Every structure is written in C-alpha cells, then in structure tokens.
Amino acid sequence: MTSRLQFPALSIKGFRGIRSLEISDFGRVTLLTGKNSIGKTTVLEAIRLFASRGDNRSIISLLEDREELLSGTDEDGNMVSYPNFVSLFHNYNPGNGQDVPSPIEIAVAEGSNRLTLNLIDSKEHEDKETAFIDDDLPLKDLHVTVGKSRRTLPVGPIDLRFQGRFYPNRGGLARSPDNWPDPIAIQSLGPGLPNNYEVTKFWDNIALTDAEDFVVNALRLVVGEKLERLAVIGDASGGYRSLRRWGRRFVAKFSASSDPIPLKRLGDGAQRLLGIALALENCRNGILLIDEIENGIHYSVMPKLWEMIFKSAREGNVQVIAATHSWDCVASFAFKSNETDEVGALVRLESGEDDLFAVHYDEDDLKAAAEQRIEVR
Amino acid sequence: MIDMGPTTNTRALLVEGLDDRKVVENLLDKCNLCHLDIKVEVKGGFDQLRKSISSELKVSGREALGILVDANDDLCARWQSITDQLDRAGAGFHAPPKPSYGGAVLTGSRGIRVGVWLMPDNRSSGELEDFVFKMIPQSDPILPQSMKYIDGIDAGDRKFNNNKITGAYVHAWLATLESPRQMGTAILSGDLNINAEEAVLFVDWIKELYK
Numbered sequence: 001m002t003s004r005l006q007f008p009a010l011s012i013k014g015f016r017g018i019r020s021l022e023i024s025d026f027g028r029v030t031l032l033t034g035k036n037s038i039g040k041t042t043v044l045e046a047i048r049l050f051a052s053r054g055d056n057r058s059i060i061s062l063l064e065d066r067e068e069l070l071s072g073t074d075e076d077g078n079m080v081s082y083p084n085f086v087s088l089f090h091n092y093n094p095g096n097g098q099d100v101p102s103p104i105e106i107a108v109a110e111g112s113n114r115l116t117l118n119l120i121d122s123k124e125h126e127d128k129e130t131a132f133i134d135d136d137l138p139l140k141d142l143h144v145t146v147g148k149s150r151r152t153l154p155v156g157p158i159d160l161r162f163q164g165r166f167y168p169n170r171g172g173l174a175r176s177p178d179n180w181p182d183p184i185a186i187q188s189l190g191p192g193l194p195n196n197y198e199v200t201k202f203w204d205n206i207a208l209t210d211a212e213d214f215v216v217n218a219l220r221l222v223v224g225e226k227l228e229r230l231a232v233i234g235d236a237s238g239g240y241r242s243l244r245r246w247g248r249r250f251v252a253k254f255s256a257s258s259d260p261i262p263l264k265r266l267g268d269g270a271q272r273l274l275g276i277a278l279a280l281e282n283c284r285n286g287i288l289l290i291d292e293i294e295n296g297i298h299y300s301v302m303p304k305l306w307e308m309i310f311k312s313a314r315e316g317n318v319q320v321i322a323a324t325h326s327w328d329c330v331a332s333f334a335f336k337s338n339e340t341d342e343v344g345a346l347v348r349l350e351s352g353e354d355d356l357f358a359v360h361y362d363e364d365d366l367k368a369a370a371e372q373r374i375e376v377r
Numbered sequence: 378m379i380d381m382g383p384t385t386n387t388r389a390l391l392v393e394g395l396d397d398r399k400v401v402e403n404l405l406d407k408c409n410l411c412h413l414d415i416k417v418e419v420k421g422g423f424d425q426l427r428k429s430i431s432s433e434l435k436v437s438g439r440e441a442l443g444i445l446v447d448a449n450d451d452l453c454a455r456w457q458s459i460t461d462q463l464d465r466a467g468a469g470f471h472a473p474p475k476p477s478y479g480g481a482v483l484t485g486s487r488g489i490r491v492g493v494w495l496m497p498d499n500r501s502s503g504e505l506e507d508f509v510f511k512m513i514p515q516s517d518p519i520l521p522q523s524m525k526y527i528d529g530i531d532a533g534d535r536k537f538n539n540n541k542i543t544g545a546y547v548h549a550w551l552a553t554l555e556s557p558r559q560m561g562t563a564i565l566s567g568d569l570n571i572n573a574e575e576a577v578l579f580v581d582w583i584k585e586l587y588k
Contacts, residue, residue, distance in 0.1 A: 299379055327382030350437060359435050369432040373383040
C-alpha cells in the first residue's frame with residue numbers, strides 16, 4: 001500500500017527549457033525516461049527547487065551545478081561569484097528588450113505551497129554597478145513566493161569557499177524568514193560518482209544504527225558477500241576542498257583480507273551503490289532523486305537494486321524519482337514494481353510541436369512492455 | 378549481454394497470430410503497398426494483444442497503430458475490450474459504441490491514429506478464415522467440392538467446432554491448389570482474389586490508417 005506521496009503530480013511553468021509541463025502520476029518509485037537533453041534533469045531540478053521551498057542554497061546550487069555562476073572580483077579585489085538568475089527562466093533574453101520573463105511556477109497540486117519565482121528590478125544595486133563583472137548581467141533580483149510567504153534574493157556576490165555555503169552580508173543572501181514553509185527532505189544523486197564529502201556526511205548520520213547494516217547489505221550486491229564492515233577514516237579538518245588523499249573516505253573490510261581496502265578500489269558500481277543506499281537512509285519521509293541510475297551498475301545487479309530501492313522506499317517513506325536511458329534498467333524496474341505492493345510508474349518526456357509533454361506508464365503498461373519488449377524510452 | 382532494447386517503428390499493426398501476419402503482409406505486397414512501411418507485430422493471442430495496446434500506443438514517435446483481431450463469437454464484446462484499452466491509454470480517442478463497417482480509424486491527441494479491424498468484416502462473427510473464404514473466386518469449380526467434402530464428414534467424426542467450418546472449407550480448398558499452400562501464399566500466387574469486396578475494404582482501411 002502506498003502512503004501519501006510528497007509528489008503525486010507536478011506542474012512546471014517557465015523553468016529553463018520547459019515552457020509548461022504537467023506530470024500527473026508519480027509512483028512511490030518513478031522512472032523518468034526521454035531522449036538526451038529533453039529536460040529530464042530540468043524536471044529533477046524543479047523538484048529540488050520545490051522541495052527546498054526556493055531556498056537560497058538550493059537556487060545557488062542549481063546554478064553552480066550547470067556552471068551558471070559568473071565569477072570575477074568585487075570592488076575590494078576579492079574573488080566572488082554572482083548568480084545569473086536569468087538562466088533559470090524559460091526563453092528569456094534580456095538583450096531583446098523583453099523587460100521581465102514569465103514567472104517560474106512549480107506546484108504539486110492545486111492549493112499547495114506553489115513556488116513562484118519572478119525577476120524584478122534590483123533596488124539595492126541601482127548605484128553600485130561597479131560591483132558587477134559582466135555588463136550583460138541584468139540588475140534583477142529574484143523574488144521568491146511560496147504559498148503566501150514572499151522574499152527577495154538580491155542579485156549580488158556570493159562566496160562559495162565552503163560546501164556549507166557562507167554568504168557575506170554584502171550579497172544579502174539572507175536566511176529564509178521564520179514563517180517560511182518547511183522544506184521537504186530531499187537528496188539528489190547526479191549521474192557521476194558521489195563525492196567523499198557527501199557520502200561520509202551521510203554515514204555520520206547513520207553510523208552504528210540498523211541503517212548501517214542496510215548499507216553494507218546494499219554494497220554486497222556488487223562487491224559480494226565477503227564484505228564484512230565499512231568505516232570512514234581520514235582527516236576532516238581540511239573541509240570540503242581539502243586534499244582528497246587525506247580527506248574523509250570509506251574503507252571496507254573483507255573476510256578474505258586482513259587489511260581494510262579503500263572503497264575507491266572497489267570500482268564505480270560499489271561507489272554508486274553506496275551513494276544510493278546512504279542517500280535512501282538520509283531522506284526518510286522525503287524525496288530521493290537519482291540521475292542516470294544505471295551508471296556504473298552491471299545490468300545483472302539491476303533487479304536486486306530495484307528490490308532494495310522499493311523495500312527501503314516503503315520502510316523509510318521515501319519517494320524515489322530516477323532518470324535512465326537503459327532498457328535493462330526499465331525492464332527490471334517493470335518486473336520488480338509488479339512484484340511489490342508499492343506503486344511503480346514510468347514517465348517519458350517527449351517534445352511536442354512547441355513544448356514538452358509527459359507520457360505516463362502504469363504498472364500494467366510496464367509489465368506488458370517488459371514482457372513483450374515494447375519500447376518505453 | 379547488455380540488452381539494447383526493442384526496435385521501434387512509427388507505424389505498427391498488432392495481430393494475434395502468424396497467419397494473420399502472412400495474410401496482411403502478402404495482401405499489402407500484392408497491392409503494392411509495401412512502401413507504407415508497417416511493422417506487423419504478432420502478439421500470440423488476443424489476451425496478449427489486448428494487454429499491449431496501451432504501451433504500443435505510447436511508443437515514442439508512434440504515428441499510427443492498427444489492431445487486427447478476430448471477432449469470434451461476440452463482435453461487440455471484442456470491440457468493447459479493445460476500446461476499454463484505448464480509454465485506459467488516455468490518448469483522447471472517442472471510440473463509437475459499435476464497430477464500423479469498413480473498419481474504424483480514430484484520431485487521438487497529437488494526431489496519433491488508431492485503427493481497429495474485426496475479422497472478417499467488422500459486422501459478423503468469425504475469424505481470419507472467414508475473410509479469406511470471401512477472397513476465393515466465386516466461379517472457382519473446386520470450392521463446392523471442397524465444401525462438400527467437409528460437409529460430408531459425420532458430425533461425430535468432426536474434431537473442429539461448428540463455428541470453425543468456414544476455416545475447414547478454406548483449408549480443404551487450399552489443399553487442392555497447384556502447390557497446396559497457406560492462406561498468405563495463396564494471395565501472392567493469385568489464387569485468392571484481392572478484388573473481393575472485403576479485401577478491398579480492408580486495403581482501404583489500411584490506406585486510411587497509414588496514409
């Protein structure tokens with residue numbers, strides 16, 4: 001039985017490449033498919049943005065992930081980055097005389113905490129043009145509305161020296177007001193390998209709990225039953241950008257070997273599995289997004305991976321949304337989702353005449369597709 | 378081995394069995410319609426076919442999907458179970474309550490077309506063999522003898538069900554051809570008349586669906 005989902009449906013307007021998109025049916029676990037650059041990552045970004053309730057860090061991180069922060073020096077000669085909010089808006093080119101873009105609107109259901117982003121003329125920087133490195137960067141602030149709460153992110157320099165994101169007062173990237181709606185717990189795994197900083201932080205939250213066993217078991221899917229224990233070692237003092245060699249990292253103990261083995265030596269599949277298992281345990285009652293879930297994972301492991309995800313998603317009340325290009329991934333998902341009580345769904349994004357639309361597959365569709373080899377990607 | 382997945386075609390025709398595919402492919406060949414580039418998919422029975430309708434409609438880039446099934450004993454029940462699947466797929470087809478003579482072609486959202494043909498002629502009960510029976514030339518001198526042979530078999534000795542008797546006539550007749558052959562091949566060889574009324578209607582349905 002599927003309990004209430006955080007994202008039963010999703011509506012996105014005016015965000016990046018998406019003019020308007022409605023996804024009407026998510027499952028406890030949902031696979032997202034579609035051709036390259038169709039907008040799968042944009043949908044995952046919209047979910048991140050909504051779940052964070054338009055949080056500053058979330059917005060900056062979206063820009064940072066796509067290398068959309070402009071960098072330069074401020075009036076004191078310090079290295080600074082500037083968020084280019086413009087790139088979040090659909091089809092907006094300030095050079096073309098269009099004053100403001102259409103707002104970004106992200107909602108999960110009518111009447112819920114709809115997220116709206118608008119670009120508005122900046123008040124703060126009217127007389128401070130020297131602070132900007134790029135003449136084309138419009139002096140526009142980002143106005144964020146969640147439900148009935150509103151606030152403004154002024155355009156200005158930010159400091160990215162720390163993963164925890166330290167924002168000097170100058171840029172005014174202030175905390176959200178106290179009455180701001182609570183964010184939804186969310187973790188997001190990109191298509192690459194998770195970084196040590198992320199996974200060791202996840203580990204800190206579950207060390208010596210039952211979740212630790214779950215993670216070790218998950219890792220056994222790819223490294224075998226001889227895996228006994230995991231531990232994190234290394235020096236945390238250097239922070240996020242400290243030397244990888246000495247930073248905090250995983251080591252694994254196998255029954256056949258007396259010395260611990262660095263996790264990195266076990267290959268990409270082990271690191272991906274570890275990332276997925278740890279992220280699942282770190283977003284209970286929330287959302288887990290996984291981009292290109294098949295990366296690094298042998299096709300024969302996929303059914304077991306889905307089994308693990310369905311089980312853990314049910315137990316932790318996590319909603320999982322994963323993007324894929326792989327047929328093995330889709331087929332094993334179809335069979336496993338039919339085996340469990342939890343609802344699995346597949347959504348393919350497709351481009352129509354002038355916009356994106358979503359094609360929805362329920363479990364019956366998926367079963368027929370997997371059994372009869374009907375393409376769903 | 379890594380499975381790269383199924384191959385797809387923008388135009389597909391779902392059929393129940395291998396005989397259906399051979400009849401359709403050879404009929405299209407004989408009518409010079411191979412350029413329509415239709416992928417005929419054998420589903421292995423009505424139940425499998427029915428279950429696949431929704432997913433087949435949702436294949437990326439799908440332009441037209443044909444559904445060719447035997448009406449069997451209950452034409453309306455067949456029609457209903459297919460239109461239920463069309464509704465389930467949610468592609469905006471507004472299927473009429475009953476099948477149409479000449480075959481149905483419906484247009485859904487984003488221009489996708491779906492066609493339904495119930496063998497033999499969308500108004501009678503029956504199956505593929507009833508359709509082929511009508512393609513046997515009226516003047517054929519052997520047909521009456523083939524039918525007489527089948528009719529002459531004692532009811533107690535008949536292994537086929539009575540509603541399959543037309544099928545028995547067809548196969549008895551096929552056995553008398555120059556080189557005894559299957560239904561599909563008899564189309565290519567010219568033994569079956571592609572200008573029979575039902576065949577012409579069927580080909581028109583195909584042309585309309587995959588235009």
